[in-house]
Amino acid sequence: MVLKHRAFVPITCLLMMVLLPVPRSAADVDCPDPRTYSKDLTEAELEFLVAFLPGFDKMPDTITVLDTAKGPIYQLVTTCDDQNDWVFQAGMTSAEYQDFFDENAAEGYRPTSWRSTAIIRTRPTSQSW
Numbered sequence: 001m002v003l004k005h006r007a008f009v010p011i012t013c014l015l016m017m018v019l020l021p022v023p024r025s026a027a028d029v030d031c032p033d034p035r036t037y038s039k040d041l042t043e044a045e046l047e048f049l050v051a052f053l054p055g056f057d058k059m060p061d062t063i064t065v066l067d068t069a070k071g072p073i074y075q076l077v078t079t080c081d082d083q084n085d086w087v088f089q090a091g092m093t094s095a096e097y098q099d100f101f102d103e104n105a106a107e108g109y110r111p112t113s114w115r116s117t118a119i120i121r122t123r124p125t126s127q128s129w
Helices: 009-020 042-054 094-106
Strands: 036-038 065-068 071-080 086-090 112-115 124-129
Touching: none
Parallel strands: none
Antiparallel strands: 036 071, 036 124, 065 071, 071 086, 112 124
């Protein structure tokens, strides 16, 4: 719709401001799954978590950083319970990750999605339970 009269512009802008949705705060975001496991995050993915997920109001202090040819990779585990409280665990060893995997698998959780690295395409680097 093209406006031909300048008098309509302020009214249109006012209506747009009233009708635009109000951004939700991080605390308003619901857990997508009962439990989510994230590993080998890029910096952009880590910033996404900090910006949008409950409990990530600030950057976690201790995160394992792996230097790769494509840039740093951040290792992080997050869990979400029924109250939408997200908890992160940083710097997990391979044995700790295996324990995490075994415990969740024993409770009936299964990975529903994963992202593979470009080098070893079959190795999952991110999983949602």
